[in-house]
Amino acid sequence: MRRILLSAALAAFSSLAAAQNSIPASDDIYVVEASTERPTIAVGGTVVPFREVTFAAQLPGRIKTISGIEGDAFEAGKVLIELDEAELLANRSAAVAALNAAEADMRNAGVQYNRELWSPQGKASPGGMGIPNLFDQVFTRPMEDFVGGRDRDAERSADLYASTTRIEQARSQIMRAQSEIQAIDAKLRDAKSIAPFDGVIMQKMVEEGDTIQPGQPMLTYSDVTWLQVEVDVPARLAQGLQAMMILKQSASFDDHPEAVDVRVAQIFPMADMQRHTIKVKFDIPQGVSKPGMYAKVLIPDVTAASSMSQMPAIPSSAIRYRGNLPIIYVKNMEGYPELRMVREGKRLGNGLTTILSGIAEGDMVYANPGPDMLSRPQRTNLPEEKQ
Numbered sequence: 527m528r529r530i531l532l533s534a535a536l537a538a539f540s541s542l543a544a545a546q547n548s549i550p551a552s553d554d555i556y557v558v559e560a561s562t563e564r565p566t567i568a569v570g571g572t573v574v575p576f577r578e579v580t581f582a583a584q585l586p587g588r589i590k591t592i593s594g595i596e597g598d599a600f601e602a603g604k605v606l607i608e609l610d611e612a613e614l615l616a617n618r619s620a621a622v623a624a625l626n627a628a629e630a631d632m633r634n635a636g637v638q639y640n641r642e643l644w645s646p647q648g649k650a651s652p653g654g655m656g657i658p659n660l661f662d663q664v665f666t667r668p669m670e671d672f673v674g675g676r677d678r679d680a681e682r683s684a685d686l687y688a689s690t691t692r693i694e695q696a697r698s699q700i701m702r703a704q705s706e707i708q709a710i711d712a713k714l715r716d717a718k719s720i721a722p723f724d725g726v727i728m729q730k731m732v733e734e735g736d737t738i739q740p741g742q743p744m745l746t747y748s749d750v751t752w753l754q755v756e757v758d759v760p761a762r763l764a765q766g767l768q769a770m771m772i773l774k775q776s777a778s779f780d781d782h783p784e785a786v787d788v789r790v791a792q793i794f795p796m797a798d799m800q801r802h803t804i805k806v807k808f809d810i811p812q813g814v815s816k817p818g819m820y821a822k823v824l825i826p827d828v829t830a831a832s833s834m835s836q837m838p839a840i841p842s843s844a845i846r847y848r849g850n851l852p853i854i855y856v857k858n859m860e861g862y863p864e865l866r867m868v869r870e871g872k873r874l875g876n877g878l879t880t881i882l883s884g885i886a887e888g889d890m891v892y893a894n895p896g897p898d899m900l901s902r903p904q905r906t907n908l909p910e911e912k913q
Contacts, residue, residue: 555857555890555891555892555893556841556844556892557889557890557891558838558840558886558889558891559887560838560887565826565880565882566776566827566872567760567763567824567827568822568823568824568871568882569759569760569823570757570821570822570823571755571756571757571820571822571823572756572819572820573753573755573756573779573810573816573818573820573821574817575748575750575753575754575817576748576749576750576751576752576753576754577725577748578748578749580743580745581606581607581744581747582743583738583739585609585713585740586739586740587609587613587717587737588737589608589609589610589734589736589737590608590610590734591607592607592733592745593605594606594727595730597726597727598726600724600725600727601721601724602721602723603720603721605718605721606719606721606727607744608717608718608719609718609738611717614710614713614714617706617710618707618710621706621710624703624706625700625703628699629700631695631699632697632699635693636693639689642685642686642689719745721747722747724749724751725747725749726747726750728748728817729746730744730746731744731746732745748817753810753815753816753817754810755777755788755810755823756806757805758803758805758806759805759806759825760802760804761803762829763825763826764804765828765829766825766828767790768790769790769792769793770789770790772787772789773788773790773823773824773825773826775787775874776788776824776825777808777823778821778822779814779815779820780815780819781815782814785873786810786814788808788810788823793806794806824871824872838880838881838886839878839880840854840878840879840881841879842873842879844893844894845868851867852867852868853865853866853868854884854891854892855891855892856885856889856890856891856892857890857891857892863892863895868881868882868883868885869883869884
């Protein structure tokens with residue numbers, strides 16, 4: 527009887543100790559194995575619109591109207607911002623008046639030229655009737671031409687040249703007035719900011735009634751029908767990228783943590799001279815994120831092809847987050863859970879995720895840590911501070 531009671535007491539004590547020092551049975555242990563997936567490197571980027579323009583003031587003035595606020599959508603050709611045009615319209619009216627006057631001078635110069643051509647002033651009679659006028663035409667003028675005191679042909683040529691000069695001057699005045707009108711029309715066009723494509727107002731820097739100067743930013747306008755991720759990729763990783771290349775389940779976002787497919791849209795031809803990176807843009811599916819959000823793209827590392835079989839993979843359910851830092855729970859040599867910070871790789875289609883650093887093949891990972899494990903104090907793999 528005593529042996530039975532002693533055995534029962536020992537069993538109860540053992541079960542109590544096991545309950546205090548071990549992990550609940552619901553937390554499955556997964557032994558880390560190597561993955562055959564190509565190694566990838568996570569590179570951070572930003573979601574940007576497919577097209578974006580910033581309207582800046584082209585001339586000084588006062589803002590008359592703004593068609594909307596942030597988030598309002600417009601079609602191509604709609605006026606977004608309009609400046610006060612009163613002074614420009616007054617200048618245009620003055621230029622039109624100068625053009626009308628120049629055209630009148632042009633017509634008058636043409637009439638004078640025709641009169642000089644068909645009825646030269648040098649051959650006109652001085653006036654009067656009777657014998658004095660007849661004597662002047664018959665004797666005086668021919669005698670002046672004969673003795674060289676007067677050259678009627680030279681005078682007529684000079685009069686024709688003067689008439690031609692007046693025509694050219696009138697034509698120049700017309701061209702000048704037309705040029706002034708064209709310059710004012712260009713300023714009138716610059717006084718209106720017109721949407722170049724269908725898009726949305728992203729940021730408004732001014733308000734109605736503000737006085738602006740040339741070069742001052744007024745509005746940011748974007749086409750958000752399609753979005754892209756802009757990433758500065760290290761040069762060695764950019765070697766494995768090609769235009770229109772599709773990366774399966776390689777991008778995740780702050781507002782959409784589930785990985786999605788992306789497509790290489792553009793690889794810039796020149797590297798950054800300070801950071802020695804190459805800018806790459808990736809097309810992303812519609813509706814997965816918003817402009818300005820942080821994005822993480824997994825870029826295949828073609829230079830590490832020989833280490834493909836050495837990449838560890840664990841169940842995706844084993845990864846937890848503290849803030850934005852991924853953590854896992856590993857069973858240590860003493861049988862206790864140990865918290866480790868890891869660096870995520872690519873999420874695979876079989877429910878596993880590759881790990882770039884933090885664990886090794888053969889480690890025992892808790893595949894689905896429960897709330898009781900998360901709430902109790904944990905040991906970490908960080909070195910203790912020296913006392």
